[in-house]
Amino acid sequence: MNIDESPAAPAGTGAGPRLTRKGRATRDRIVAAAANLMFERGVAGTSTDDVRIAAGVSTSQIYHYFADKCALVRAVIAHQTQAVLEAQEPLLGNLDSLEALRAWRDLVVGIQRERECQGGCPIGSMASELSEVDNLARADLVVGFARWETPIRQGLQAMRDRGELTADADPEHLALATLSALQGGLLLTQLRRETAPLEAALDAMLGHIASYATTPSPAAPA
Amino acid sequence: MNIDESPAAPAGTGAGPRLTRKGRATRDRIVAAAANLMFERGVAGTSTDDVRIAAGVSTSQIYHYFADKCALVRAVIAHQTQAVLEAQEPLLGNLDSLEALRAWRDLVVGIQRERECQGGCPIGSMASELSEVDNLARADLVVGFARWETPIRQGLQAMRDRGELTADADPEHLALATLSALQGGLLLTQLRRETAPLEAALDAMLGHIASYATTPSPAAPA
Numbered sequence: 001m002n003i004d005e006s007p008a009a010p011a012g013t014g015a016g017p018r019l020t021r022k023g024r025a026t027r028d029r030i031v032a033a034a035a036n037l038m039f040e041r042g043v044a045g046t047s048t049d050d051v052r053i054a055a056g057v058s059t060s061q062i063y064h065y066f067a068d069k070c071a072l073v074r075a076v077i078a079h080q081t082q083a084v085l086e087a088q089e090p091l092l093g094n095l096d097s098l099e100a101l102r103a104w105r106d107l108v109v110g111i112q113r114e115r116e117c118q119g120g121c122p123i124g125s126m127a128s129e130l131s132e133v134d135n136l137a138r139a140d141l142v143v144g145f146a147r148w149e150t151p152i153r154q155g156l157q158a159m160r161d162r163g164e165l166t167a168d169a170d171p172e173h174l175a176l177a178t179l180s181a182l183q184g185g186l187l188l189t190q191l192r193r194e195t196a197p198l199e200a201a202l203d204a205m206l207g208h209i210a211s212y213a214t215t216p217s218p219a220a221p222a
Numbered sequence: 223m224n225i226d227e228s229p230a231a232p233a234g235t236g237a238g239p240r241l242t243r244k245g246r247a248t249r250d251r252i253v254a255a256a257a258n259l260m261f262e263r264g265v266a267g268t269s270t271d272d273v274r275i276a277a278g279v280s281t282s283q284i285y286h287y288f289a290d291k292c293a294l295v296r297a298v299i300a301h302q303t304q305a306v307l308e309a310q311e312p313l314l315g316n317l318d319s320l321e322a323l324r325a326w327r328d329l330v331v332g333i334q335r336e337r338e339c340q341g342g343c344p345i346g347s348m349a350s351e352l353s354e355v356d357n358l359a360r361a362d363l364v365v366g367f368a369r370w371e372t373p374i375r376q377g378l379q380a381m382r383d384r385g386e387l388t389a390d391a392d393p394e395h396l397a398l399a400t401l402s403a404l405q406g407g408l409l410l411t412q413l414r415r416e417t418a419p420l421e422a423a424l425d426a427m428l429g430h431i432a433s434y435a436t437t438p439s440p441a442a443p444a
Contacts (some may be wrong), residue, residue, distance in 0.1 A: 040354060041354070041355060042266060042351060042354075042355070044264060044266035044267055045266055045355065118354060119354060120350060120353065120354075124350070124409060125350050127409060127410075127412070127413045128342060128346070128347050128350035128351065128409055128412075129264060129350065129351060131340075131342065131412045131413050132262060132263070132264075132340060132341060132342075132412075133263060133264070133267065138413060141413055142413060142414055145410065145413065145414075173422050173425070173426075174422075174426065176410070176418060176419050176422040176423070177403070177407075177419075177422040177423045177425070177426035177427075178426075179406070179410065179419075180403060180406035180407040180409075180410050180419045180420070180422060180423035181399070181402055181403045181406055181423055181426070181427075182406060183405070183406030183409050183410060184401070184402035184403055184404060184405030184406025184407065184408075184409070184423070185399075185402040185406065186406075187346060187349060187350055187402075187405050187406070187409070188349075188367065188398070188401065188402050188405060190349070190350075190353045190354075191349045191353050191360060191363055191364060191367065192364055192367075196398060197398050197399075197401075197402045198402070200395050200396075200398040200399040200402060201398070201399045201402035201403055201406070203395070203399070204395075204396065204399035204400075204403070204426075204427060204430045205399075205403075205426060205430075207430055207433070208426050208427075208429055208430040208433070211429070211430070211433050
């Protein structure tokens with residue numbers, strides 16, 4: 001096989017065989033090409049042959065790194081989850097004030113503006129497409145969304161621990177509601193090609209969170 | 223062609239050729255079969271041949287009613303939009319009190335429980351799958367979601383007009399936020415196979431709407 005992998009090389013991420021640096025680069029190129037295509041056309045609309053051509057690799061190379069399309073899809077989910085989280089850093093890791101939540105809201109709205117509201121959420125779209133047809137992908141996406149929800153919850157928890165939110169504010173409930181509002185806002189923003197749904201959804205959620213604040217914030221919505 | 227249509231027959235819905243009652247029934251059977259398959263497998267995962275077999279019709283019958291798969295998809299969008307709205311009637315048409323909003327919340331959560339949280343939103347899933355690949359479908363879905371948003375907005379507007387919500391409550395903004403929260407809640411409910419995300423999203427939105435109430439409601443969330 002025309003591959004650039006050595007079984008003796010150190011592991012990159014623990015996913016798949018141990019790879020040389022060159023092997024890792026080839027695998028990453030395949031995953032990035034697959035992620036782009038699946039973001040544009042959906043998973044069902046992307047064949048491994050499409051990926052092969054876009055990545056400039058051979059069929060044997062693809063099947064060396066990925067046993068089948070399902071394995072490639074799971075690698076794309078891991079890749080897109082990481083990309084989504086990284087695009088929101090460092091804000092996402094420090095959502096422990098209303099100001100930080102508002103800055104994060106502006107960031108995610110800004111990302112959609114830059115994309116002209118196209119594509120929706122990279123992992124939300126995969127969740128919609130794959131939940132009924134690929135149970136392994138669904139399980140990976142549950143984990144991916146939990147990684148997104150956790151820092152939101154932790155920020156709210158820190159605010160409550162410091163007494164900045166009232167004791168009846170439920171960080172878990174509010175974080176899940178915020179992530180849901182974000183997802184629905186992204187879907188309707190993609191559909192309507194305008195950020196109004198995302199802005200409305202997040203503004204309402206942030207207003208709701210602000211209603212638990214123990215001291216009124218001057219920048220809080222009326 | 224083995225078809226049961228007569229050009230002289232009265233029109234059914236104005237969509238497509240004028241149909242006899244039998245022709246209308248055949249067309250409806252095709253659309254219902256396509257809607258079921260697309261709900262289960264997605265649009266890309268459903269071929270016109272799958273639909274033909276499920277509906278028990280011939281290829282020529284399908285192509286008599288639908289010029290191509292895109293035309294069938296648009297008929298499915300119309301069918302599913304109607305089904306989604308009808309499943310929420312009569313509550314959806316009378317969302318002009320916090321009690322009505324809570325009853326509607328319970329209804330949509332109950333629908334997900336009955337479905338064991340499978341399938342997500344019939345038109346939300348289509349929006350996610352089709353927004354980037356089928357602009358006619360996207361336009362139809364924009365209209366479909368507007369039909370969903372309108373009664374929510376009208377209910378909130380009626381509450382504000384009666385002085386039950388403060389003047390700074392924006393029915394348009396709140397309705398869009400509520401529909402977004404609902405969509406995201408449905409997506410994460412489908413992904414996680416539990417209604418917690420949908421409940422959290424709608425409870426937060428209803429709590430936010432209640433914060434605009436001019437008189438405190440005894441049943442309002444704390």
